[in-house]
Amino acid sequence: MNEPVTSESYAAQVRRLADLTERVSAQRAEAHTWYDQQCSAARRAVADAGDQVRRAERELAAARELQERVDAEVRLLWQELRGRLGSAGRRAGGPPGPVGGATGDPLPMLAAVRDLLARTGQPGELPGSVNPLLVLCGVVGAAVAYALGTAARTAGDRYGGDLAVGMPVLALVVTLLGPLVGLVPAKLVADRRHAVLGPRPAAIVVVAGLATTVLLLTVPR
Structure with missing residues (x-):
């Protein structure tokens, strides 16, 4: 036969159950807080990644525009140089390609080439x-x-x-x-x-x- 539970044991079990319930509630709240923090961090990371992608797209578009501008300027300068060289320029073929590993802004260099051609091309x-x-x-x-x-x-x-x-x-x-x-x-x-x-x-x-x-x-x- 089951032994009767004393009032002291019952009260202790109730307190223990209340403690466990409070501890579980605290852990559940902590888990929810952690989850919300992780979701917020993930949303911020996604937003930052989106900003970086859009910034990279703008930089890529600007780089392509600069490349097209530089290529067009190089073709014009090369054509002018070939015209200055005469028959020797006609044998020179197309303009030289880009140099691997080159750094720096190409626009000042193109401006220097234009200035050099202008100075050397001035009739005396x-x-x-x-x-x-x-x-x-x-x-x-x-x-x-x-x-x-x-x-x-x-x-x-x-x-x-x-x-x-x-x-x-x-x-x-x-x-x-x-x-x-x-x-x-x-x-x-x-x-x-x-x-x-x-x-x-x-x-x-x-x-x-x-x-x-x-x-x-x-x-x-």
Whole structure:
């Protein structure tokens, strides 16, 4: 038979059950708190990861835009360089590829290349060694204009009529423009030497052409 439980033992069991219940409640509350903290930390981690992904996407888009800009600038600069090199540049092929492990902002380097090409590509003044050639341009230009004027006057005298009136006028205009005709071949000479036909070379051509024209007009025919 079961022995009766004393009141003291029953009270002790009740207190023990209450203690266990309180301890379980505390552990359950602690577990809920830990779970909520872990969920909050996980949400923060997900949000931070999302921010990092969006930031990485923006950086990637900016990097791609910069790459396209750099590639386009490199192609333009390479094309300009090939044009400067002439036939040697046509054999150079395409622009060089990127160097592995290169660091730094490419834009300042491209700006330096543009500045270097601009400074080296500036046409200079024609040297004094081409002065005889400039004089020859002025003489030949004036002589050609004088020859055309003479041919116009001859045609007017030969065919008569209105041509006899108009052709001498045309011949006079062509002859007077003779000192300027030499500027055309002189400009070609300057272009071939990648130089500018400045005031000094142009003056040499015009003076030589003017002297030739005056000499041809004053020489008895």
